[in-house]
Amino acid sequence: EPEVTQTPSHQVTQMGQEVILRCVPISNHLYFYWYRQILGQKVEFLVSFYNNEISEKSEIFDDQFSVERPDGSNFTLKIRSTKLEDSAMYFCASSQQGAYNEQFFGPGTRLTVL
């Protein structure tokens, strides 16, 4: 069964450092997303991406964040200068054309900012 994969599973970084979180969406999906979940809280939308451009972003997704699809399989989230409050689980997700409510989530990357 196809699945979304994410690397690394856990990333520890110092405040102010740049991090890149990587995702490989399901191969025939066209829509890609990043969400995050602070421990014990609900899942929050960050950004959606379609046809090589951002289609929607939340207020959380400020200038410190960027996304990229560098090749035909990878989808990355970059945080330029991490803050303590960026510590969270980051989930990548993807969905098929026409099935936008059924989003397939990866296992997540736990980001810890010290």
Next chain:
Amino acid sequence: GQSLEQPSEVTAVEGAIVQINCTYQTSGFYGLSWYQQHDGGAPTFLSYNALDGLEETGRFSSFLSRSDSYGYLLLQELQMKDSASYFCAVRGAGGGNKLTFGTGTQLKVEL
């Protein structure tokens, strides 16, 4: 803006039926979905309602009333493995398929 409210915790016994409610306020609405999340795991899609009424998928059913801005997830024949958090989610009208998740309900299934 959008907000979705759920009970924080529900406890039930194995074999029972449990209903998890969700009320929402949204500026755009393209359906109510339900996701399951085990501790430390990824949210997993369970069900989706675009129109009023009941959708059944095996032991899980989901109901929507758009006039009441209300939906619920019904879990039948509860099993221990159903112990997890359950989130309702609304897809908004921003064009990017953004899902806004509810506060989540932690379901504990006991023997």
